[in-house]
Amino acid sequence: MKKFFPVYVRVPLIFFIVFALMEYFIDSGDKPAFVKYPMVSLFLFVFLFILIAIEITLSAVNRVMYQLLSPEEKAQKELEESLSFKESTWFKNLMHKLTKTEPIEKEGELLMDHDYDGIKELDNNLPPWWVYLFYICIIFGVIYVVRYDVLGADDQEMELKKELAQAKIDVAEYMKTAPDLMDEKTVVLLTDGPSLAEGKTIFTTNCAACHRADAGGQIGPNLTDDRWILGGGIKNLFHTITNGGRDGKGMIAWKGTLKPKEIQKVASYILSLQGSNPKDPKEAEGEVWVDDSAPKTDAAAATTKDTTEVKK
């Protein structure tokens, strides 16, 4: 392997695989995992740097040592290398590198002088894979303590709370800009010219047949007076137009035909006709509607007396 890929290809390749695995297994929302968890990336990059540095230093040292050898020794070494390369696969090399196991013939050299009733002890090397893992744990531990206990980064509970709070803000923001997600609680009266003109078009096309082009009323009630069967004000109108009138009266629910935004416009248009007194209006039906949510003035308080409760 070493022969085919130089260190500056091999090591980053391993890291690329690690990042790909991270990306695959960690749920990091819309951001890539290594952007979302910068500490992990930082750690990986430091580790990458150290690995490359070690490899480069080692190969430099090897080269210098090689130069110092006599010509015979050089030839000998080259022979050895070509032989060992033929014999052993890269996997074997790797395993040896990671475990540093000594061949069984060398056991005698490793024997320590401890002897417990015939049980003897070998002085094997700590396997490098274990040692590196241990170092990684130490570095991780230091970063962890500094990050959470010294610098006071958010723990999981705090992270959750923050994400929930942010989600609430996002939803509110989305509702503001998503016109078709309006309901009778969030609908507001429109007063700008273009919206009212659109409302008029919608009214003429869909509603005039029953309410008359001037909204004076025919099959449907007069929509220009201050009396309402189903409650006045933008919110009640939105509700009535969306869900229809009382059963059997002829006013259908328009939610299948009109979008919320369109219902808002036509309702606003109707309210702009208040007090327009069209000719021969249909006689008034319903009650005078008083907006409960508006601040009460003396005049409003007086009219409340002859008003029954707001319908629907």
Ligand code: HEC
């Ligand atoms: C088929 C005839 C018909 C059509 C078309 C029609 N309406 Fe109506 N509308 C009625 C009737 C009838 C009522 C009375 C319902 C009741 O008494 O419950 C009514 C009631 C209403 C009310 C409530 C009035 C009140 O006094 O509370 C509003 C607002 C309204 N219509 C708006 C519209 C709009 C906007 C459209 C067009 C998108 C429309 N209507 C289309 C027949 C119609």
